[in-house]
Amino acid sequence: MRKPVPPNILLSEFLELQLHGTTAPLPQLNRKALLHGHCHHKSIMKLTAEESLLHRLGVDFHSPAPGCCGMAGSFGFERDKYDISMAIGELELLPAVRRAPADWLIIADGFSCREQIAQGANRHALHVAEVVQMALSGSSELPGPLP
Numbered sequence: 001m002r003k004p005v006p007p008n009i010l011l012s013e014f015l016e017l018q019l020h021g022t023t024a025p026l027p028q029l030n031r032k033a034l035l036h037g038h039c040h041h042k043s044i045m046k047l048t049a050e051e052s053l054l055h056r057l058g059v060d061f062h063s064p065a066p067g068c069c070g071m072a073g074s075f076g077f078e079r080d081k082y083d084i085s086m087a088i089g090e091l092e093l094l095p096a097v098r099r100a101p102a103d104w105l106i107i108a109d110g111f112s113c114r115e116q117i118a119q120g121a122n123r124h125a126l127h128v129a130e131v132v133q134m135a136l137s138g139s140s141e142l143p144g145p146l147p
Contacts, residue, residue, distance in 0.1 A: 005017065010041075010045070010049065010050075010109070011128060011129055011132075012049040012050040012052075012053045012128055013045075013049040015049075015053055015132070016049040016052050016053060019056065026056045026057055026135065027057070027135040027136055027138065028057065028058035028135065029057045029058050029059050029131065029134055029135040029140070030058045030059075030060075031058075031059055031060070031103075031104070031105050031140065032059075032060045032061070032101070032103070032104045032105070033054070033059050033060070033061040033062075033104055033105035033106065033107050033131075034061065034062065034063070034064065034096060034097060034100045034104055034105070034106050034107070035047070035050070035051070035054065035061040035062070035063045035107045035108075036063065036065055036069065036093055036097075036106070036107070036108040036110075036113055036117070036125070037050070037063065037108075037109070037110075038069075038108070038109055038110025038112075038113050039068045039069075039072070039110075040110075041109065041110065042066075047063070050109070050128055053128065053132070054107070054128070054131070057131065057132065057135045058135075059105070059107075059131065061105075061107065064092070064096045065092035065093040065096045066092070067088070067091055067092045067093065068088055068089075068093075069088070069089050069093050069094075069108070069110070069112065069113040069116040069117065070084070070085040070086060070087070070088030070089035070090075070091075070093070070116055070120075071085055071089070071112035071113065071115055071116040072085070072112065073112050074112075076089075076112070076115075076116060085116070086120060089116050089120050090120075093113075093116070093117070094116070094117070094120045094121045097117055097120075097121040097123050097125075098121050098123075100123070105126055105131065106123050106124070106125040106126065107125065107126050107127075107128060107131055108125040108126075108127075109127050109128055113125065114126075114127070
């Protein structure tokens, strides 16, 4: 029997709700990853469901940058705020992404976070849905390099 789904939940929360208390096997990805949570997500919901789902998928991750990516929606695209945006990203996240081995997944659900990572560290960050899709398809292929 399907569990009722509350309104306004994230994909990871939905999957965790459906899998809670079950031993349903999930395909294993067995990859290392750097996980960065969007500021808004971390501040009001925490990353608990995301982390649990990644563990279930066999992803060995760490979150070395608890701070902000610096983009903050369109903030980082504004000419007079660009330098501030980049300075914030350089505090933790962008150096951590650059240090991550090339075969590690970079996971960031926030659109602005993924954009900051792409532009500031030249890495393709994945949404957790893309990580789930990789596991389901049996693919361990990383997205190609950014142009």
